Amino acid sequence: MMDLDAAQQALFASGAVGICHLIELDIGNNTLRFTTFNADLVVGGNSYLFGGELIDVSPIKQSTDSDTQAIELSLTIANSALLAKISGNVEDYRGHEARVYLQPFDSQFRLVGPPRQYFFGEMDPVSIKRDDPGMQGGSAGGTAVLPVMRTGLSRSRNQDPLRLTDAQQKSDFPGDRGFEGLRKLLENPVLWISKRFQEYQ
Template identity: 30%
Template structure:
């Protein structure tokens, strides 16, 4: 069923009642430990899955709803839990290039009766509608003192690098895939922050 068909299936009385809100559901396909989160509190049973409520422990950058092909980037601000810090440290093997999907879920805000059926406050209405599909990329983290840590997850849309040739980046991994055994880019990360080499004659 498409998102349009799912919306049409929701009773018109409920949609016009003014008692509908929305929540964001996120599926992150981490290697070995895929996670399903939503921006509320407690566990939520939707579409045959349990979504863990993170409340204000996760935030998502604005998502464009334009009807066009896009390589839009989305960034998550995540709580610096021990689990997230472990994922950040193992980002290359467990996070990078793995799928991420963001859904919109309509929910009832308080008790309402539609066509003789009581709808409980907080009950999901209809099925989740996909807002964004992409791949997870970098997972940088930082610390500002002993009590403040931040974790960000950068995601790229499905059309990211669509026009670039395979292995088209200047990275050590791409260089080795083009020329096995070549070590010319091994030290490139050392210079990414503006490192300068002093040459003496």
């Protein structure tokens, strides 16, 4: 959960609050910064490009327990320089950090307090979705969809299939016999008698 300072708590309690997202993407040796605000923002000495580049951030849920949520960032492909950076060598960004911050501002559009980290994850390969130019033809726009998974989710997802067989388990952990009966259990499941059936007897 986010830790708001006193000014931010008072702002949220008043109901006269606006928010925008600040996005940081570590691509190659650079950090690209975007905002969902309708103008460029300078926050903490860093410049964030306005929402013409960042089209959408999928909903982010907050929870007190561990979470394996993935989100999607939608970026315009009209900017050829930006498109080149996010659709170039996938190794320049896959597995690199992406950070989403929440920045509150008041009714006069003044920033209130420092940005609060809202989501932290690792980037997956970009997919390009192009608009249909229609019957008239011509150039078509589109969006670049950048998936971001919470840190650790991609590793846990990739690790799951490594322990599905006895051979794989023994390869990683010599002498471990915990999976020796797995195939037999899967092929010959044991029929359990239900509590209701036992009560009937």
